[in-house]
Every structure is written in C-alpha cells, then in structure tokens.
Amino acid sequence: xxxxxxxxxxxxxxxxxxxxxxxxxxxxxxxxxxxxxxxxxxxxxxxxxxxxxxxxxxxxxxxxxxxxxxxxxxxxxxxxxxxxxxxxxxxxxxxxxxxxxxxxxxxxxxxxxx
Amino acid sequence: xxxxxxxxxxxxxxxxxxxxxxxxxxxxxxxxxxxxxxxxxxxxxxxxxxxxxxxxxxxxxxxxxxxxxxxxxxxxxxxxxxxxxxxxxxxxxxxxxxxxxxxxxxx
Numbered sequence: 001x002x003x004x005x006x007x008x009x010x011x012x013x014x015x016x017x018x019x020x021x022x023x024x025x026x027x028x029x030x031x032x033x034x035x036x037x038x039x040x041x042x043x044x045x046x047x048x049x050x051x052x053x054x055x056x057x058x059x060x061x062x063x064x065x066x067x068x069x070x071x072x073x074x075x076x077x078x079x080x081x082x083x084x085x086x087x088x089x090x091x092x093x094x095x096x097x098x099x100x101x102x103x104x105x106x107x108x109x110x111x112x113x114x
Numbered sequence: 115x116x117x118x119x120x121x122x123x124x125x126x127x128x129x130x131x132x133x134x135x136x137x138x139x140x141x142x143x144x145x146x147x148x149x150x151x152x153x154x155x156x157x158x159x160x161x162x163x164x165x166x167x168x169x170x171x172x173x174x175x176x177x178x179x180x181x182x183x184x185x186x187x188x189x190x191x192x193x194x195x196x197x198x199x200x201x202x203x204x205x206x207x208x209x210x211x212x213x214x215x216x217x218x219x220x221x
Contacts, residue, residue: 104158
C-alpha cells in the first residue's frame, strides 16, 4: 500500500520561503501525478499544484507566481516551495497522489508567524 | 475556474438514517468527480472517483451518481463512524477545485 509522508519546518517567518518534502513509500513515483493541497484552519481544501513523474508541472493560478514543485525520483520524493509567505499561507499542507487524490499524506501544519 | 457548490453545508442526522449530499459544478465536468470524507484532525480519505466508482476498501453503504453538472453522494445507513465532513472535487479541468464541504452532525 502506497504511503505518503510530509516533512518540513512547522514555523515559517513572513516573507520567507516555505519548503516541504513528501516521501513516497510502498510504491514507485513513476507514472503518477503528485500534488500538494492545503487547508487553512477550519476552512476548505485548496489544490496548490502537481508534478508528473516526467517533471511536468501544473500550478493553481492563484499561487503560480510563488510556487515551485520539484521531484527527486532517486529518493522517491517530491517537494514544494512557496515563497514570500504571509499569515494567509498558514494551513495544513497535504501531499497526495493522482489528480483525484487516491492517497494522501497525514498532513503537516505550517504556521506563518514572526 | 470551475466552481463546485455543495448542499447542504451541514446537516444533522441519526444513526441509521439515509443521507444524501449534493454537489453542483458551475459547468459540465462529465464524470470527472471525486468524493472525500474528512474527520477532525485527519487527512481526507478518498471514497469515490469517476463520479460513481467506489475506492477499494470503502464500504458499499457509500454510493454516488451523477454526470455533467449535478452529482450526489448517498450513505445508506449512517453509522457513528460516518459523522464527518464530506467534500467533492472536480478533475475535469485546471485548477482542480473542491466543494466547500458538507458537515454531517449527530442529531
């Protein structure tokens, strides 16, 4: 059974860059879409973007200017970078597989605060 | 962007009740629709993909239907473990978008 696990710092200062990594186990990163999704406290879900196993990316236009998603197939990992963060970026960040999100990581809370 | 509108936003139901949640897309999305269940403090869990296909391991009390713009998720007999928030999501076009959620409460 494929499993995903997010990792990264829980606290990021305003104007800095949020960096997260998702490690995939129990299956290959090949032949799938790998997404990042976020959920502000008490609110709904927002898709951030995906990377395909061949490196192709697609980002939500609402975040596109600040987002980079990359992939390291040798480590079975993919990563999110979100720059110039503000308090509005405080959320639980999830990684997920497929464009209909069959598998999810457990999520990690990222707080933007000085 | 395709807007996904769920109704109701919340409902109260009793154990054993049959519950139906509706999701409407702002434009046709064929059957490119998924449903998720989320419990407090947990990641969403995939229930349905392709509008009506049950994910492996999901109990058959969950069923879903629809095509185009109107979709439904039905829980045939509500059990205590089913009290949660349910989300729909379209993957017909980008950006991928979710409904606002339907919280199913205990009556």
